[in-house]
Amino acid sequence: MGNIEKITQFLNDSCQLMSYQLWEKVNEDQFSLTLSYGIEERLSFSTNESATRTYDFNIEDKRLFILRIGNHQQLTVVEQQQLESLLQIHHLEKMLKKEQFIRKKMMESIREISAVNDLQSLLTKILENALSVIPVADFGVLWMYDEEEGALLPKAWVGGPGEDIQHMRMTIGEGIIGKTFLEKRSMLLTSYQDVLTESSSITVENMQHLLSAYTFEDLQSVISTPILVEEQALCVLIIYQKGQIPLLTVEDQQLLESFSDQVSIALMNARLFQHLKQQNELLRQRDHIHHTLMNLSLQNTGIQMIVNEIRRILQLRLVVIDLIDNSIFASPRHWFEESDYKRIFIIPDRPTFSKVETEEGMICCYIQPIVGVGQTLGMLLIEVEKQQLLPLHKMIIEQASAIFALEMIRKQSIVDSFYKKTHDLFREFIQCKDYLLLEKKGEELGLQSSAFSAVLFIQLPISPDLQGMNVQTHILIGEIRQIFQDKVAIIFGFDNKVTVVSQFQRQVDDLVKRTKQLQMNWQKMKYSALKIGIGSLYQGFENIAKSYHEAEKALSFLITRHRDGIMHYQDIGVNRLFIHQTQEELTSFVNEIFEPLANDKTKYPLLEETLLAYMAHNSSVGETAKQLHIHVNTLYQRLKKIEEKLNISFQNAEDMLKLQLACYLKGMVE
Incomplete structure (x- = not known):
């Protein structure tokens, strides 16, 4: 049983309707009669019949069906829902059949592309298939650009244009066809006035040939689309629709663009054949x-x-x-x-x-x-x-x-082996406690005992792409050599870290300047951010391990604070005490002090601000009151409230140290 029969059976048996009409949307505001029972079929959709009741049914957010029944009858909510499901199935089946027909015509055109040797016949056949899947179109013309004449010529036409059309020569930008070719975009015109406006640039001679070839008195809509080969416009495909109202739609425009792609393939094949040898x-x-x-x-x-x-x-x-x-x-x-x-x-x-x-x-x-x-x-x-x-x-x-990529990767593999060996030797060097053995290992690594040495410890972000990370490590080492030049005594990469031992003949520290240049160059290369720890500059082999551990601690400080950039060990200051504390641990310590103050909703809502000002002014009551713009007595009341909330005493040295640390760290964790 087909869908229409199922709908009829539902209306007759389940709904027990004595009279009804089912209208289905055809195009825009046009509806056609699909079913009629007990109501005169001559009754048009637009008739305002007071003896009938209407129900609208939306499918895919569009008003596609209207049911008209006798005024003395009505559908329940459940019946409306059931009928809507049947109508949706009916609509989907129609769309499927339409898509199957379009696909069939597409496949025919694709087969013809490879089967037909005559380009003229092929283009005509593709044009015929395009009109068959756009049934509202009356005729179409395929225009091709001729370089010798510098104009678009009609190469194929279907649907009735007379022979006079082949005398037309459309220049680029002339009329609908010339404009489509020039702008390389399709056009949909849905009014005769729009067609006249876009055609106003056609020459008198071309207009005479066009009017001789076809009568355009009841022309309603036009679709014109370019045909591109390698992003270059070669042709224009145009179809026309006549009648009472415009019927060509955006969906038809998309279909025509699909067929224009087939013409493009045909022309491409011709080009490929010409260039085969x-x-x-x-x-x-x-x-x-x-x-x-x-x-x-x-x-x-x-x-x-x-x-x-x-x-x-x-x-x-x-x-x-x-x-x-x-x-x-x-x-x-x-x-x-x-x-x-x-x-x-x-x-x-x-x-x-x-x-x-x-x-x-x-x-x-x-x-x-x-x-x-x-x-x-x-x-x-x-x-x-x-x-x-x-x-x-x-x-x-x-x-x-x-x-060259293979050669560079092969060279990189050899360098990786060298870096591994250098890494192992350097680890032995910094762990060595015997000075004579230390000197021997230092000379083996190429270090100068009299030079001033500083260590850089650089970390790249960890990536699941290990090969890509390895390449970045090598590029980074190359950039370091470029900037530090002969100051690099030892350099190697291991995992996602690069270790650099730089040596200077005198204690002139331009190490930070060179490191900043490295960071700036790396950012220009648009690689991921670096974390760089720098140890202090020391003389003698025995102090290189010290500088290394300082660089390691400086890098650890950046890692635990989730920061990128450069950190010199000398600049850490009192923060050295917190290097191995995580950001979460420091935040927890600060919150223990400030949360009780921030949560106070009594008449002292500014206790946190008061404590910070009091610590910043080295416990000076006068300076603190002046900054907070309050009376000294008010400040004493707030300080007393702070002591009560935190269970501490400003006279206790240990409590004061705890408060000073909390105020100092608050700026770090925020």
Whole structure:
């Protein structure tokens, strides 16, 4: 039993209606009669019949059905709900059938794209399928841009236009068609006046041909959509609807855009066929180049040899910049110096053309990021003008960047092994208590016994991407070497931390200045924030462990306070006493003092402010009262209330120390 039969049975048997009409929305405010029983069918939907009662039924928030029954009858709430469920099923089935029909026509068009060799016949067939799924449309025309004539020409039409239409030549921006082509966006016009307005720019000659080809007296609505190939407009697909009222909708516009995509595919196929030989040749050259570069990599010839080979193939000057250790590999040698690299402030995250300042002046370059394990490892920079870069060049550059990424990761693995060894030696060094053995291990690490030494302990945020974090560690070490230069005596990464031992020949401490420069550069590179602990500057091997532990404590202070940035051990001050206390522990201690005061709702609501002022003025009653703008007696009353609330005495030294600590720490935890 179909849905209509189920609805009829429900109205007749379950509701026992003696007369009724069921109207279904067709378009906008138009309704068609679906069922009629006991009421004259000639009665139109708009008739205001006092002998009938009406019920509206909304499906998907739209007024889609109206039931008219005899005035002496009515539906219960339950019957209305049951009928609404049946109508919803009926509506969904209709929509499903419509979608199945559209999909069928789409599939036919897709099959024809690969089956029909004649482009003209294919375009006509696609246009016919488009009109079949938009039944309210009367005719359609496909316009294609002709570069020789510099105008849009009709290439296919369905639905009745006469032969005169093929004499039309629409320039870009002319009428609905020219405007759609120019703006690369579809248009839906639902009034004859709008159509006339948009068509006002059509030339007299084109208008004569158009009117000769078709009669537009009762034209109501138009949809015009561009056809794009590789973001470039090539065609315009336009359909027209005649009648009494506008019937084309936004849904029809979306359908037509779908068919315009099919035309785009057909045109793309034609282009691909024309360039097939060229692509085949390109693939052959790609295989040869890939084989050459892979051989160089497998032979472990190094990055410089690969750079030289790529220059030989491209016949263009280029340079590879390894961001992990800031090394440069140029071909020809020395045409691009380290000073030139420092002028590149922004590392692109995708291939781009850019002007780069060098010792020779400004040059135009193509910059290809070298990416591995989700991180930018370096840059491949080729000196070339935009119009000179061929597709073959881009293909070579992409392949080369992949080879360079492999080389950099391989070099990184070797460095990781060295860092592990350095880490183990350094741990033995700082734990050594025998001075003679300490000197021996210091010399093995390359340290100078007479120099002044300071240790930096740097932490990167922990990431589940261990490979990516490892790459960031290497890049950070490269940046540290760049800034500290010969002041770096020992440096290594371990887990998410980097340890640096810097040495100076005299006790001139520009360590903090260099560290701030490191932090600023790291922020420019848009990496995650660093936590940096700095130990004090000491002379002698035996004090390096002391500086290391100070840096460790400074870093621990930042970690427990959930802060990023730089902390010098000397700047911690009294906070050294709280390094190993967590933020939560300090907050708890402060709250023990201030919560009883803050919660006091008596005539002393400002006890917390009073205590802070009293401690800030070193227990001076006069200065505190002056700051709080109160009488001394009022202050004494508040102080007495504080003693009662906290069960302490301002005369007790231990209580005073506790209060001073709480007031000091309050500024830290807030």
